Amino acid sequence: MKKVLWINLILLIFLIGCSSTKKFTIKYNQKSQKILTKKPIIVKSLNKNGNHAKSIFIDELKSNGYEVIQDIQITENLIKPFGADQVVPTEDFTEILVSMELDEYTENSNLQSANVKLSDCNYLLEKDKCTYRSGTKRQYNTIVKRNGKINFTIKNAGEDSIVIIINVTSQASGIIPQYTNVSLSKSIRSAIKNKFSPYFIRTKNITPDYEIDKMTADFIENGIYETAAIRVNKHESGYTYYYTMGLIEETQKNYSGAKMYYSEGELNTDKNELFSNAIKRIDYFLIEK
Numbered sequence: 001m002k003k004v005l006w007i008n009l010i011l012l013i014f015l016i017g018c019s020s021t022k023k024f025t026i027k028y029n030q031k032s033q034k035i036l037t038k039k040p041i042i043v044k045s046l047n048k049n050g051n052h053a054k055s056i057f058i059d060e061l062k063s064n065g066y067e068v069i070q071d072i073q074i075t076e077n078l079i080k081p082f083g084a085d086q087v088v089p090t091e092d093f094t095e096i097l098v099s100m101e102l103d104e105y106t107e108n109s110n111l112q113s114a115n116v117k118l119s120d121c122n123y124l125l126e127k128d129k130c131t132y133r134s135g136t137k138r139q140y141n142t143i144v145k146r147n148g149k150i151n152f153t154i155k156n157a158g159e160d161s162i163v164i165i166i167n168v169t170s171q172a173s174g175i176i177p178q179y180t181n182v183s184l185s186k187s188i189r190s191a192i193k194n195k196f197s198p199y200f201i202r203t204k205n206i207t208p209d210y211e212i213d214k215m216t217a218d219f220i221e222n223g224i225y226e227t228a229a230i231r232v233n234k235h236e237s238g239y240t241y242y243y244t245m246g247l248i249e250e251t252q253k254n255y256s257g258a259k260m261y262y263s264e265g266e267l268n269t270d271k272n273e274l275f276s277n278a279i280k281r282i283d284y285f286l287i288e289k
Contacts, residue, residue: 021211024220026250028204028285032064036199037094037156040069046099053150054098056188064200069093095155100168102148109142143173146184150191166191206281210274212244220251239269246278255286 041061045054061068116137121130147169154162168191170184193200213235219228225248232244242265249257259282266275 020214022214022217023207023209023211024217024247025205025207026247028206030202030204032200032202033198036061036066036154036196039092039094039156040067041094041096042069043096043098046097047101049100049102049148050098050150052184053100053188053192056185057096057098057152057192060189060192060196060200092157097153097155098150100148100150102146104146106145107142108145109140111138112141113138139175141173141175143171146170148184150188164195166195208274208278210243212240212247216244220248225252239265239271239274242269243271243274243278250278250282255282258282259286 043054043058045051058068114137116135117132118135119130119132123129150166150168152164168187170187172183216228216231228248232241236244242261246258246261249261259279262275262278266272
């Protein structure tokens with residue numbers, strides 16, 4: 001099956017020469033403004049609700065390059081049957097304590113109405129198959145809300161503890177509203193990203209004012225870089241070749257390779273402004289790197 005798909009893909013690349021074009025957005029990760037800690041991090045929850053916030057917080061820490069080591073609390077539970085009751089890390093670490101307090105659910109129901117057009121049809125008739133009349137639809141819409149507060153206590157040996165407090169709100173609505181768990185998870189993640197944004201990697205999107213082959217762009221966006229390069233080599237020439245090959249390298253964060261293509265494009269084509277802007281962009285990220 002995979003072989004058949006691969007053959008079809010190859011035929012698609014080489015038999016279809018031209019397609020539409022579109023602008024291509026490049027995503028960059030920039031260093032955080034501040035560093036939360038250079039030490040390994042242990043995150044511990046202080047209550048049951050804190051486990052929910054802790055799990056999301058650990059996920060965000062890891063995705064932003066911080067080292068999170070094994071949870072001591074879990075390890076203690078595992079070794080209790082063996083007569084040990086204390087675990088001491090072998091290296092200095094930063095401890096972050098997480099707790100979350102949630103209010104009770106609040107519900108608010110409102111009667112909503114909307115004008116509707118009702119029809120009654122008999123398609124056996126030759127004429128006037130349908131009759132119409134106006135009506136009103138009424139239903140109760142219920143909104144379920146839950147507010148909460150997350151406390152983060154950041155502890156480093158020999159330093160004063162830092163306390164960060166985040167407010168969260170979850171909401172669900174409908175005729176029969178679902179529980180707010182999904183909404184709460186989204187609210188927690190959004191609040192953490194916002195509050196800890198100075199300590200997290202920043203994402204920057206740049207969309208150059210130039211369109212490339214749509215199929216090639218789709219390959220790049222889906223991480224199929226080799227296939228994108230094959231298509232460019234087959235169908236592109238001149239400045240479109242240099243620019244698109246540069247984009248393929250730039251998207252993979254191979255900034256030196258991207259600069260090589262952009263420099264060749266600036267030298268060998270008449271699109272000096274297009275390539276000089278790309279080189280300036282690359283030089284900035286080469287310095288950042």
